[in-house]
Amino acid sequence: MTMVQNRGAAxxxxxxxxxxxxxxxxxxxxxxxxxxxxxxxxxLLIGLPLALVLLQAVVxxxxxxxxxxxxxxxxxxxxxxxxxxxxxxxxxxxELGLLAAATTTLLGGAFAVLVQRCDIPLxxxxxxxxxxxxxxxxxxxxxAWVLLMSSGGYLAQxxxxxxxxxxxxxxxxxxVFVHTLSLFPLAAFIIGSALAGLGSELEDAARxxxxxxxxxxxxxxxxxxxxxxxLSFIATFAEVLSDFGLAxxxxxxxxxxxxxxxxxxxxxxxxVDFPAAGAQALVLLALVLLxxxxxxxxxxxxxxxxxxGRARPARRYQLGAWRWLVFAMALxxxxxxxxxxxxxxxxRALTSTLGNGLAPDNFTLANLGAALSPDTPANDGLxxxxxxxxxxxxxxxxxxxxxxxxxxxxxxxxxxxxxGLSLGAxxxxxxxxxxxxxxxxxxxxxxxxxxxxxxxDGSLLVMGYVAAALPYCLVVILSAIGQLAPSLTDAARxxxxxxxxxxISVTLPLILVSVVTAFxxxxxRTVFELPMSQMLIPxxxxxxxxxxxxxFSHDRDGLACAIALAAMTAAGGAAALIWxxxxxxxxxxxxxxxxxxxAPGEPS
Amino acid sequence: xxxxxxxxxxxxxxxxxIAAPAGAADLVLYDALDFAGPVAKAFQAKTGLTVDVVEPxxxxxxLGKIAAEGNNPQFDIVWLDGSAVMERMxxxxxxxxxxxxxxxxxAWTDLGKSLIPQSHxxxxxxxxxxxxxxNTKKVKxxxxxxxxxxxQGFAGSVAAKxxxxxxxxxxWLAGLFQTNGVDAGKELLARTLTNKSLSGLxxxxxxxxxxxxxxxxxxxxxxxxxxxxxxxxxxVVAVYPSEGSVSLPQGLGISARTQHMDAARKFIExxxxxxxxxxxxxxxxxxxxxxxxxxxxxxxxxxxTNIAYTHLDDATASAHETEWKxxxxxKFVQ
Numbered sequence: 001m002t003m004v005q006n007r008g009a010a011x012x013x014x015x016x017x018x019x020x021x022x023x024x025x026x027x028x029x030x031x032x033x034x035x036x037x038x039x040x041x042x043x044l045l046i047g048l049p050l051a052l053v054l055l056q057a058v059v060x061x062x063x064x065x066x067x068x069x070x071x072x073x074x075x076x077x078x079x080x081x082x083x084x085x086x087x088x089x090x091x092x093x094x095e096l097g098l099l100a101a102a103t104t105t106l107l108g109g110a111f112a113v114l115v116q117r118c119d120i121p122l123x124x125x126x127x128x129x130x131x132x133x134x135x136x137x138x139x140x141x142x143x144a145w146v147l148l149m150s151s152g153g154y155l156a157q158x159x160x161x162x163x164x165x166x167x168x169x170x171x172x173x174x175x176v177f178v179h180t181l182s183l184f185p186l187a188a189f190i191i192g193s194a195l196a197g198l199g200s201e202l203e204d205a206a207r208x209x210x211x212x213x214x215x216x217x218x219x220x221x222x223x224x225x226x227x228x229x230x231l232s233f234i235a236t237f238a239e240v241l242s243d244f245g246l247a248x249x250x251x252x253x254x255x256x257x258x259x260x261x262x263x264x265x266x267x268x269x270x271x272v273d274f275p276a277a278g279a280q281a282l283v284l285l286a287l288v289l290l291x292x293x294x295x296x297x298x299x300x301x302x303x304x305x306x307x308x309g310r311a312r313p314a315r316r317y318q319l320g321a322w323r324w325l326v327f328a329m330a331l332x333x334x335x336x337x338x339x340x341x342x343x344x345x346x347x348r349a350l351t352s353t354l355g356n357g358l359a360p361d362n363f364t365l366a367n368l369g370a371a372l373s374p375d376t377p378a379n380d381g382l383x384x385x386x387x388x389x390x391x392x393x394x395x396x397x398x399x400x401x402x403x404x405x406x407x408x409x410x411x412x413x414x415x416x417x418x419x420g421l422s423l424g425a426x427x428x429x430x431x432x433x434x435x436x437x438x439x440x441x442x443x444x445x446x447x448x449x450x451x452x453x454x455x456x457d458g459s460l461l462v463m464g465y466v467a468a469a470l471p472y473c474l475v476v477i478l479s480a481i482g483q484l485a486p487s488l489t490d491a492a493r494x495x496x497x498x499x500x501x502x503x504i505s506v507t508l509p510l511i512l513v514s515v516v517t518a519f520x521x522x523x524x525r526t527v528f529e530l531p532m533s534q535m536l537i538p539x540x541x542x543x544x545x546x547x548x549x550x551x552f553s554h555d556r557d558g559l560a561c562a563i564a565l566a567a568m569t570a571a572g573g574a575a576a577l578i579w580x581x582x583x584x585x586x587x588x589x590x591x592x593x594x595x596x597x598x599a600p601g602e603p604s
Numbered sequence: 605x606x607x608x609x610x611x612x613x614x615x616x617x618x619x620x621x622i623a624a625p626a627g628a629a630d631l632v633l634y635d636a637l638d639f640a641g642p643v644a645k646a647f648q649a650k651t652g653l654t655v656d657v658v659e660p661x662x663x664x665x666x667l668g669k670i671a672a673e674g675n676n677p678q679f680d681i682v683w684l685d686g687s688a689v690m691e692r693m694x695x696x697x698x699x700x701x702x703x704x705x706x707x708x709x710x711a712w713t714d715l716g717k718s719l720i721p722q723s724h725x726x727x728x729x730x731x732x733x734x735x736x737x738x739n740t741k742k743v744k745x746x747x748x749x750x751x752x753x754x755x756q757g758f759a760g761s762v763a764a765k766x767x768x769x770x771x772x773x774x775x776w777l778a779g780l781f782q783t784n785g786v787d788a789g790k791e792l793l794a795r796t797l798t799n800k801s802l803s804g805l806x807x808x809x810x811x812x813x814x815x816x817x818x819x820x821x822x823x824x825x826x827x828x829x830x831x832x833x834x835x836x837x838x839x840v841v842a843v844y845p846s847e848g849s850v851s852l853p854q855g856l857g858i859s860a861r862t863q864h865m866d867a868a869r870k871f872i873e874x875x876x877x878x879x880x881x882x883x884x885x886x887x888x889x890x891x892x893x894x895x896x897x898x899x900x901x902x903x904x905x906x907x908x909t910n911i912a913y914t915h916l917d918d919a920t921a922s923a924h925e926t927e928w929k930x931x932x933x934x935k936f937v938q
Contacts, residue, residue: 152818268664272671539656555809
């Protein structure tokens with residue numbers, strides 16, 4: 001048995017066992033330095049900008065143009081809570097978040113099990129689906145579904161849409177449907193990475209003791225995966241609450257007001273209603289923290305450390321004829337989540353008008369031509385975004401790795417705080433964080449005169465991207481590190497190997513897939529990150545998402561769809577270029593069965 | 605490689621590659637108008653002065669950015685739809701008055717003269733108005749609406765922008781209350797905008813989309829957006845209401861903190877010159893279909909200019925702005 005039980009409560013962050021020994025070895029400064037660095041990074045990237053926005057819910061005059069007033073006032077909060085539309089949108093957000101988190105976790109979990117543990121046909125191609133879905137930003141998918149489902153949209157033009165279905169789509173049902181199809185990759189990644197670390201030995205042991213597959217999943221794998229399932233639920237809940245892409249399209253079209261749209265509406269005017277935006281952001285954050293904290297309170301039990309030096313890859317289930325049914329279901333998900341929306345975007349990119357639909361003379365290559373020719377604003381924006389995203393991915397995954405290693409050795413309190421803050425940050429609508437960044441770096445004395453990063457430059461945009469991506473990277477890498485048995489690094493430490501080298505030579509190779517996953521997630525998300533790009537748009541030129549959105553709001557959705565298509569292809573291609581060689585190396589390592597000597601000439 | 609080295613390298617790379625020196629350009633322009641990019645390019649070609657064009661998205665999003673920058677604005681000039689918001693920014697000393705000489709140099713049309721604000725908070729560069737957008741596939745020629753009042757006949761199928769999110773939409777609302785009377789106007793809207801999913805849209809693009817997809821038969825939209833769709837071959841027409849239309853000027857404002865007053869002045873001069881006006885029409889999107897207000901400049905082909913205007917009483921409109929916007933939100937949004 002390689003599982004190491006631990007008394008710590010944290011789902012993600014793992015053990016506290018090794019910390020005492022380490023602490024005695026480290027000089028006092030370094031001992032304090034670690035946690036301080038963690039706090040400082042969070043405070044600067046997320047805490048301070050967020051605090052400035054939230055603070056205005058109770059100190060409305062903080063950034064008044066005619067001089068700051070530090071007077072406390074409960075007026076904004078009272079105004080927010082007495083407004084029927086805000087109360088309605090709180091309920092809507094909560095209802096939508098809980099429902100969509102449940103359906104998303106279910107679909108994502110099923111998909112992960114299917115891809116990793118069943119012998120379905122075309123497994124390789126199907127396992128690509130979540131990644132491809134993840135490539136498409138939510139605002140594009142929302143638009144695609146509007147193009148498809150509205151009463152004069154593509155499905156109606158093809159007479160494939162019963163009017164009743166079209167009408168009921170623009171409501172809670174349609175929102176849950178699109179959110180589930182759009183977010184299930186997140187759940188599949190979280191649950192899948194836990195599943196990968198599970199190995200098969202516990203399952204084998206149960207099977208040898210006579211347990212059937214159902215019993216094994218209910219009594220062995222299920223409980224072991226519970227932290228990942230709960231994490232997936234919380235993460236998708238936070239995602240849905242903070243989503244703006246669907247809120248501004250499908251939700252808006254169905255008068256299903258949600259909190260993010262309320263914040264946006266309060267923040268898109270001159271003067272901005274900062275107190276209202278802050279108060280609604282405060283409510284949003286409180287909802288997410290409520291879920292995180294209640295999870296902590298309800299689930300005060302030990303969490304397993306699963307990856308040891310001796311785990312072996314799991315066996316796949318032979319489904320027999322059933323595999324074709326399962327395969328068909330996977331294809332249906334791929335069709336609804338990917339092919340249909342992408343098809344709608346591609347058709348829109350290749351046609352000149354929406355109203356004339358699929359008529360042959362409506363097709364044109366003009367949009368794609370404009371998006372791909374060099375020296376056009378569209379192409380410049382695309383190149384800029386790929387560059388910013390690459391840089392952001394390098395910085396964020398490195399930072400997340402360093403922080404995770406630091407956190408894994410830290411106290412449970414710090415880990416819980418960081419986890420809460422990370423998930424809270426996922427739930428912060430980007431527009432709120434973006435406003436916070438402007439307030440810190442353009443208004444706050446001391447910050448506004450710093451040369452680097454500087455508001456209006458690419459440097460601050462990259463910093464904003466890092467802040468938006470760090471919580472995700474941390475969740476992915478922390479959960480991988482948390483699964484490592486301390487015995488692995490203990491051995492290295494006892495041999496006198498320093499902390500940094502332990503991280504590079506022991507920890508990093510074991511969690512390389514997770515680190516690369518974090519890198520690619522960040523890269524792809526950043527190419528399409530919208531609110532930060534909008535708020536912190538560099539004066540030297542706009543990144544692709546700002547351009548796409550601008551084109552949409554100026555009603556040039558054909559060109560916008562063409563740029564989006566090009567951006568997805570470029571980001572996907574770049575990700576594949578990194579992923580496939582690496583995957584091959586890892587697959588090669590794993591394909592060497594344990595106990596069998598390496599081939600002659602190869603290092604064993 | 606040491607991880608600290610990697611991190612250091614990454615940060616160094618960031619610093620080197622993207623720390624473009626702030627304020628490198630001669631002018632920083634914030635805008636939400638389609639033609640700003642082409643005009644800046646033409647200006648650059650003619651004068652050699654560089655312009656950084658910053659376009660965060662819609663008018664509302666641009667305003668949000670300006671509001672967040674507060675008393676430390678980063679733009680030199682701002683170019684937007686809507687006169688009321690420009691006046692507000694001037695009142696907050698975010699904008700400074702445009703120098704009087706700039707107005708004197710221009711050969712204004714009569715319409716142009718009527719748009720010049722007394723405060724000189726902004727310099728009008730063109731205008732548009734609100735019209736009824738009709739989907740000709742959904743509405744037969746003999747059933748076309750002719751007035752705001754006729755829209756009752758399309759109750760539940762009328763797309764409209766939320767005045768809380770759109771400056772031009774507020775000017776339409778205030779104009780409607782002026783021409784039809786406040787109480788009668790409120791009753792008319794209550795009978796017309798019975799479908800909340802269509803009556804609180806956030807941009808003209810969304811009104812277009814609702815009308816083009818057939819979710820709505822008619823829409824209340826900026827007329828330049830309708831002409832741009834007609835030029836693109838979409839099956840819509842623009843109908844001007846018999847009650848009269850309120851003008852929606854586009855204005856250029858100058859930041860109170862600009863360090864580039866000379867360049868800003870040159871930009872204003874260029875915009876109102878023949879070359880500048882030509883650049884403002886060098887495209888096919890909404891804003892290129894503006895109504896020129898400088899003598900001798902013709903609009904883009906297809907753009908109607910023979911419109912019966914009513915002059916909006918700005919004082920009444922701004923006095924009731926908060927109240928009427930809130931009323932609209934409570935009645936027709938969410």
